[in-house]
Amino acid sequence: MNYGIAIFPSKPIQDQANAYRKRYDPHYALIPPHITLKRSFEANDDKLDELITELKTIANETDPFTIHINKVSTFTPVTNTIYFKVEPVQALIDLQAKMHVGKFEDNNEHPFVPHITIAQDLVHDEYSDVFGRLKMESFQFEDAIDRFQLLYQLDNGSWTVYETFVFGKEQV
Template identity: 75%
Template sequence: MKYGIAIFPSKNIQDEANSFRKRYDPHYALIPPHITLKEAFHVEENELKDMVTELKQIANETKPFTININKVSTFAPVTNTIYFKVEPVPALMDLQKKLQEGTLTNNLTHSFVPHITIGQQLMDDEYSDVFGTLKMSKFTFEDTIDRFQLLYQLENESWTVYETFVFGKEFI
């Protein structure tokens, strides 16, 4: 089955992201706004229990941290993706790195850039118009992150939460 690991920001950040995503992101209906910590990967059913145990341990060793979003950015010219830029604080970067080690093999296809996608797969003209407008807008969000989610993909390609891992919680 296909899994991924992500952080879902607070409702006010999700609402703001969705105000753009419903128009500019074809994946709007497949997953809520999120920060991808680990790209999609396959896990066999018999390996899932060990992976969940490892994720619980990582979460237990992680303290809540604060993220800040102050602007939009883009992956252009590689792709016409527009996103809320999440400042790469050490705690977030360390967490993402831990999720690429041990039995959670490194499956990175590109460098980790913390972000929340608000538009993707845009035609060049639309991309230029939307990004040109948004880069002049001021976005200021601060959010406390105290958990991450293990997600799995359904047959209709949407993603749903398999389990939530709360930071600093007693390891069971």
């Protein structure tokens, strides 16, 4: 089964992201707006039990932190993806790094760029138009992050929460 690890921001940020995603993200119906900590990976039941134990330890050792979003950015020329740029605070960078060492396979394909996707798979002209408009807009979000989620992928390609891990809370 495919699993992933993500942070879901607060409802106001999700609502703003979804206002764009409904129109510009073909994955809109598959997963809510999120910050990916660990992209899709496979695990059997035994491996999953090990990973859940490790995720509980990571959550217990992590203090809540605040993220800031001040603008949109893009992954072009690699892909025509537009996203809310999450300022890379050290706590978020450290949390993501812990998902790729020890019992976890390091499946990073690119350096970690904290973001919330709002548009992807756009043809070039549409990408240029949308990004041109969005980069002129002002975005000011601040969000307290105190948990992350282990997700699993359903047969229809959508993702759902398997378990939530709250920071600094002793989890058994």
